[in-house]
Amino acid sequence: MNKVLRIAIVDPIDASRETLKSMFLNMDRVWLEADCSRYEFFPDVVQQTEPDVGVVGLDADPDKALDLITRLRSEVPNCSMLVVSRSTDGQLILRAMRAGAKEFLNLPLGIEELLEALNRIAEQASGGASSRSRITKVTAVVGASGGVGTTSVAVNLGCVLAAQNNAPVCLVDLDLALGDADVFLDAIPEYTLADVTQNISRLDITLLKRSLTKHSSGLYLLPRPVQLQDTQVITPENLQRVIALLKASFSHLILDLSKSFTPIDLSALSIADDVLLVTQLDLPCLRNVVRLLMSFDEFEGMKEKVKVVVNRVGHDSGQIGLKKARETIGRNIYAQLPNDFRVMSEVRNNGIPLIEQAPKAPLTQAFRQLAQQLLETPVNAEEAGELSGSGSSGWRKFWPPAKTKKS
Numbered sequence: 001m002n003k004v005l006r007i008a009i010v011d012p013i014d015a016s017r018e019t020l021k022s023m024f025l026n027m028d029r030v031w032l033e034a035d036c037s038r039y040e041f042f043p044d045v046v047q048q049t050e051p052d053v054g055v056v057g058l059d060a061d062p063d064k065a066l067d068l069i070t071r072l073r074s075e076v077p078n079c080s081m082l083v084v085s086r087s088t089d090g091q092l093i094l095r096a097m098r099a100g101a102k103e104f105l106n107l108p109l110g111i112e113e114l115l116e117a118l119n120r121i122a123e124q125a126s127g128g129a130s131s132r133s134r135i136t137k138v139t140a141v142v143g144a145s146g147g148v149g150t151t152s153v154a155v156n157l158g159c160v161l162a163a164q165n166n167a168p169v170c171l172v173d174l175d176l177a178l179g180d181a182d183v184f185l186d187a188i189p190e191y192t193l194a195d196v197t198q199n200i201s202r203l204d205i206t207l208l209k210r211s212l213t214k215h216s217s218g219l220y221l222l223p224r225p226v227q228l229q230d231t232q233v234i235t236p237e238n239l240q241r242v243i244a245l246l247k248a249s250f251s252h253l254i255l256d257l258s259k260s261f262t263p264i265d266l267s268a269l270s271i272a273d274d275v276l277l278v279t280q281l282d283l284p285c286l287r288n289v290v291r292l293l294m295s296f297d298e299f300e301g302m303k304e305k306v307k308v309v310v311n312r313v314g315h316d317s318g319q320i321g322l323k324k325a326r327e328t329i330g331r332n333i334y335a336q337l338p339n340d341f342r343v344m345s346e347v348r349n350n351g352i353p354l355i356e357q358a359p360k361a362p363l364t365q366a367f368r369q370l371a372q373q374l375l376e377t378p379v380n381a382e383e384a385g386e387l388s389g390s391g392s393s394g395w396r397k398f399w400p401p402a403k404t405k406k407s
Contacts, residue, residue, distance in 0.1 A: 005122055008049055009035040010042040010068070011057025011084075016107060020055060020084070023114060030118070039064045046076050053121055056101075058085035062092060066099045073100030080121045084109065088207075094244050120167060120251055136247040139374060140272035142257040142265070144279035144288040149311045151175070152344065153278050153337070154256035155184040155219075159353040160364075160371045162218035167251035170212065170220040172243075174268055175258040176231040179224035182213070186351025187221060189213040194225035197238040208245050217353055220250070236267035243271050274374060275305045276334075280312050281319035289329050307334035309370070315339040335370045338362050 007024050009032070011017035017035060024032045033049040036042045039061065046054055054072060058065045062085075069081050083101040085092070093104050102124070103117040141157070143150035154171060162169040172193065173179040182189055191211035199207060212220040222242075225231050246253055255272060257265045269275060277292060279285040289308065296302040308329065310322070313336045326333060340363045347357050354364040 004029050004031050005053055005118055006031045006033045006049070006051040007053050007055060008033050008042075008045055008051040008079075009055045009057075010037075010039060010045070011035075011055075012037050012039065012060035013057060016057050016059070016084070019108075020057070023109065023111060027111075027115070039068045042068060043071060043075065046072060046079055050076075051079055052125065053082055053118065054079050055082045055084065058083055058092070058096065059087065059107075062087075062095075066095055069096065069099040069101055080125065082117060082121065090208075090241065090245055094241070097244065097247065116167070136250055136253060137274070137374070138243070138247070138253045138255065138272045139274045139276060140255040140257055140268050141276045141278060142269070143259055144277060144285045144292060146259050148278050148280050148285060149337075149344075150259075150278050151179070151181055151184060151256055152348075153276065153309065153311065154254050155181055156347075156354045156364075156367050157276075157371060157374075158219045158252075158254040159215070159217040159355045160367045161252050161254070161375070163355055164368060164371050165251060165375060168220065168249065169218070169252045169254065170222065170246055170250045171254045171256060172222045172246070173224040173256050174239075174264055175256060176224050176234060176262075176264065177228060177258070179256065179258070181221060181256055182223045183351060184348065185213075185215045185219070185221060185353065187213050187215060187223075189221065189223045192223050192225045192230070193242070194227075194230035194233055196222065196242055197234050200238050200241065208242070209249065215353075217355060219353075222246075234264060236263050239264055239267055240271065243268075269302065269305075270299070272305060274307060275302070276309045277306050278309050278311050280315065281310060281322070281325055283320065286320065286325055286328055293329065293331065306331075308332075309335045309337065311337045312339040313337065335366070335373060337366045337370070 007030055009017060009020050011020065017037065021032060021035055024030050033051045034045050036045050056065050056069060069083070072079060072081060080102045081100055082103045082105065083096045084105050084107055086107045088106060096104050102121055105113060105117055141150055141154040158169050158171040171181055173181040190213070196208060196211050212222055214220050243253065255268045257268055277289060279289050293306065296306055308331055310325070310333050322333060340361060343354070343358045343361050343363060347354055350357060354361065354367060358364055
């Protein structure tokens, strides 16, 4: 936190309210404006004191507390809501997040856990009017073709974000049949996405956290199922619940999609804030980029999410030029990742991410730049839309002219 956060607390349970007060009073850069023992009085307290963060104890009456959060989200949108509760029930956590809570923490609180939550709230608030309404940013990574390096991008981007953002990041491998994110991280996970969804009826945030594998880089991994038959238990509805619970604990989620655009993939695309469409500078890949962009136009809000990332730039002299690629797809290139066959071969074979294997390599620097763009740089209208005068004509070059009906 680089500024003092003003806090107001409401919790009808005296013991937990006093514990919270004691914790806040012993924190630097936190000013306790007020504490309140009645949910019904808290809106007036917030209106009078104008705190940056409202801390709501949920356990005295969860329904009243959630109604209060919903009301405050509408009446005082500049006040971020932080919810605390002894409950780890997944449904209650989802209700709190949907009501407008920015953070959900379990009691008893640890000082480091509380500080991290306040830091995330402060960082979001510092973005001003341009900051996103949600704390967790979800990035889906999808390839324009097989073999373009989608998993490599997802894994290395996740590791860089975990180190660069100084906040928890989780990678979910949604290539359910052939995903290999665990191989890239040289990890032998104890649990998979199938284990999580098979326990969906009793899934809570504690169980979910125990199911993740943490890499030395700081990245958490939820891998694809081990057995092919286990993929059947994963549905779009189950995935949405898993993602919602992950959003309560992580600042950034990376979703590594398959190349099949299954219902699971489409559900992930709808959840994502950003979609990195990974391609190479060859005709088959660019043709698929055009096809996908045309298809994405049919989904509301999808066009603004998609960011084209060109991988293996400089792979050979026969590549299509970047200028020609931009003209063809009718969209700016969001990021370029240089080709480095030697380093990437070492990374894959050793199961060590770039940030650890080759921290100073140009390719690693390119991933750092991509991470910064996702964290800080808003997408402008030109990047999100078609290039003036080149979009539609470029797309049509890949498709035969429509046949006209004979009269």
